[in-house]
Amino acid sequence: AELDAVLFNVWLQPKCWTDLGAFRAEVAEWRFPAFFARTRPRSDDFARDIVAFGYWFDIHNLAQLSFDFPGFFDRRFEQVSAAVLEFVESPRPHFVLLRELSALRFPWRRFMEAYCDRLAHAKDDDFLQFVISLEGFEVGSKVYGVVEQTCRLYNKMASQLFSTHGQPSSPVLRLADAGSRRA
Secondary structure, three states: OHHHHHHHHHHHOOOOHHHHHHHHHHOOOOOHHHHHHHOHHHHHHHHHHHHHHOOHHHHHHHHHOOOOHHHHHHHOHHHHHHHHHHHHHOOOOOHHHHHHHHHOOOOHHHHHHHHHHHHOOOOOHHHHHHHHOHHHEOOOOOOOOEOHHHHHHHHHHHHHHOEEOOEEOOHHHHHHHHHHHHO
């Protein structure tokens, strides 16, 4: 318990990622998943705050210590979703954070079902592209390469859904629509 308190208070909370990584490498018998389980309420609060403040790099570092993000998303769905919703509804969505959460298997389908009424008001074209391309991104990759054929299909569907008088409403959708006509 003392070691847990020291690790949590002296290294984890101040985000001493280098020290934590060295500790993990040098102390082979130490298990971070067990540590996070023993300190679950505090660890979950810590992770929730990192997400709420949009610190994507800290999320990445916490994942490197084998923090159970899928379990955390399930346990704290409402709290994490409230933070994600703020990033989605902001004038400039925080796509780096959203991609990092995707790589850690954030439950987007559950989120979309729970907040579909609020998401309908999100007017950001880039967010629309993010949502319609979720299945086309290589989850876990930092490259996030788009599967071209799937995106083309989604773009065509979106341009039909969001068109105004036969013209796609956003420049991105107009460009996608023009590209699909040439194909």
